Amino acid sequence: MTKNVFVVGLNPMNAERLKRLRGVEDVTFHQLLTPAQVYETQEFDIPAMLAEAEATLDAFDGSIDAIVGYMDFPVSTMLPLLCQKYGTPNASLESLLKCEHKYWSRSVMRESVPDHIPKFTAFDPFDDTALSKIGEAELRFPFFIKPIKSSGSRLGFRIDSPEDFDYAIEKLRAEIRLIGEPFDHVLSQADLPDEIRAIEGHYCMAEQVIGGRQCTVEGYVHNGEVVPYGTVDSIRYPQVLSFFYYLYPSTLPERIRDKMNEITRTIMSHIGYDNAGFNVEYYWDEVQDKIWLLEINTRIAQSHCDLFEMVDGVSHQQVTIDLGLGRKPDMPQGEGPSKVAAEFFYRVFFNDATVSRVPSEAEIQVAAEQVEGTRIASHVTKGMQLSELPEQDAYSYAVASIWMGAGKHSKLLWNYEQVMKRLNYEFSDIVE
Structure with missing residues (x-):
């Protein structure tokens, strides 16, 4: 059938x-x-x-x-x-919201893995006294703010001064209801504790700054069993918050990856999440030898699909489809053609610009042919404004993604340079 x-x-x-x-x-x-x-x-x-x-x-x-x-x-x-x-x-729905509603998520983390989360508080960005209330929660500069529900890194800001806060609040007030109002509809369908229901969809989070080497643990829960199956490193551009590439397998020490898997099993079991895929983002602060739990996403990362296929032999869409059909995921390990794989993000660091030239399909194909197995996805079209791109961080725009595998990490970076030489994007009306 x-x-x-x-x-x-x-x-x-x-x-x-x-x-x-x-x-x-x-x-x-x-x-x-x-x-x-x-x-x-x-x-x-x-x-x-x-x-x-x-x-x-x-x-x-x-x-x-x-x-x-x-x-x-x-x-x-x-x-x-x-x-x-x-x-x-x-x-x-309730177990999913315990992951996606950032205040509720931090609250359940505090119950089960308190040693691995930062100080945090929720605030209303339309409250003119919000900054003083954040201070009353013992959060000092610098700190991060982000919506209680966002997508990607959208509307996330590092706050180093009152001026930074004012700038972020202006952006948040202008855009936050685009997600806040539909998220309120979802919340209305769920059975929420009173203290969580009081934190509406347009609210934001302020959190202590955490950092270190960032990674993502991909996993799933099948009939109550929490199974982490791979860790992907998230490498940022120097001195900025934007991602440069995702690398699989992770280069973190095995003991750190094992500990992250243990934390993952603890929090996902505590939440009661079941029969679905997820991923958990972490930092490892090497200086303090401390693991920080950043956030939980209630889906596989599609950016990682080709990485798993190149290294393990099958995309981790396998997890999504198998669980959706009620069966235990059939995820192999190490059966792909590459030892390591990465997704690189070609970014431009403008406030906005008009895309005046994009590579043709033939040019993209020639670029991909520089390294066997390379896959390229262009995210922009000629004439569009960069600000029209969905799900971008506050500091840059990703105009293309490049997936590729190799036998070792250093070769990956060399291969990326060869491919990028063939991809010619141009921009006009640039707002620095």
Whole structure:
């Protein structure tokens, strides 16, 4: 019998990835809502999206065997609602929100892994006395602020002075309701403790600055068993907060990776998250030999898909599909053609600009051919404003992603330079 798997926001790149998974010979993948509706936009009408998704599912003449996704908000928060209605496996809405609602998440971390989290407090960015209230919570400069629900690194700021805070507040007040209001709709569907319900979707978090070598532990929970299966290093550009590349496998010491896995099992079990994939972001402060838990994401990282395929032989979309179908994930290790793999981000550090030239399809193909197995995704089109790109951090724009594998780390960096020489982007009307 053919199994029907509905993928929210399925795009061509991920459709190709899904075809290469194990055990999908009898699976038909269906797009549920378009990428334009759930990703290539900054306006999220969740009730309308849910209504359209349900209409599609109700009209389908066949079995609905799984409903899955690989994106952050709003997809991640819609999945529990859809899966509950149609009886397919997924984490409960409340357990998902214990990860995605940053204040609730920090609160449950404080209950179970208190030695690995920073000082934190929630605040209302529309409160003119917010800065003094942050001080009353014993947070001093510098600290980070971010929305209680965001996507990627959007609207996250390091605050070193009152002027930094004023700048961030201006940005937050202008944009935070774009996610805050739809997130409030999701919160209204959940059974929340009173102290969490008081922290509305437009609220923000202030946190003590933490840092060190950053990484992500990818994992899943199947019938109550928490399984971390890989650690990916997150390497930033020098002196800035923007990511340069993701590297797999991690170069962190084994004892540190083992400890992170132990913390991961503890927190995910405490939350009660089950039958879904996740990843947990960490820092290792080498000087203090201290592990900090940054945040939990309730989906696999699609940026890491090709890294797992290049090193282990299969994308970790395997986890998403297997769990969606109610089976234990079939994730191999070390069966890929490369020893190491990375996703590099080609970034420009402008406030804004117009894209005046992008490489042609032929130029991209020639660039990829410089290193066997390289995959390139361009994120911009000629004539667009960089500020139109979704899910960007506060300091730069990622105009392209380059995935590649190699036999060793140093060779990866050399290969990246050879590919980038062939990718010619140009910009005008630059706002520094």
